[in-house]
Amino acid sequence: MARGRMTAAERGDQLVAAAVTAFAAGGYAGTSTDDVARRAGVSQAYVVRLFGSKQRLFLATLRHAADRIEQRFRAAAADEPTLARLGVAYADLLAERDLLAVVLHGSAASADPEVGAVMRAEFGRIAMAIRELTAATPDQVREFLADGMLLTLLGSMRAVGPGAEPPQPWLVELLATFPEYLRDPSAGDSRR
DSSP states (O other), X not given: OOOOSOOHHHHHHHHHHHHHHHHHHHTTTTOOHHHHHXXXXXXXXXXXXXXXXXXXXXXXXXXXXXXXXHHHHHHHHHHOOSHHHHHHHHHHGGGOHHHHHHHHHHHHTXXXXXXXXXXXXXXXHHHHHHHHXXXXXXXXXXXXXXXXXXXXXXXXXXXXXXXXXXXXXXXXXXXXXXXXXXSOTTOGGGGO
């Protein structure tokens, strides 16, 4: 039996998926609701009707990115509740370049009070999930998050992750300082 129309929730998910790609490419300031609508194959008016504004769509996109990260961590911790296992799961997210670019754009747009509030809340939620899942100390969580943010930046430069450029000497030296489970963030599933 062929399915008819999408539900509003399904369409919302489709728009957020399109927004991830659009905001990753253009950032918050450089992306319009029309850009998202074109990527999703809907009208700009429909995007505004569902989300109300570009800002609310961006906030939903940031929450979606945090949800994906937390889902990956929870799945990894179900197998092995260690920082090492969560680190491998995060390094695997480097393949989702658009998702991590949205996180970077959210940080860059945090001077906007509402964006900043959502970024702080979502970052805090992930930090608390890491503690809950691994029983890590606050210092260990800080170090884990610092490594993750550095990997995110390196991934955005295509210095690590799928399709990375050949490493320059500074990068080889820098990666050697990472915990062993993160030393080859392009290895994907082979590190498990």
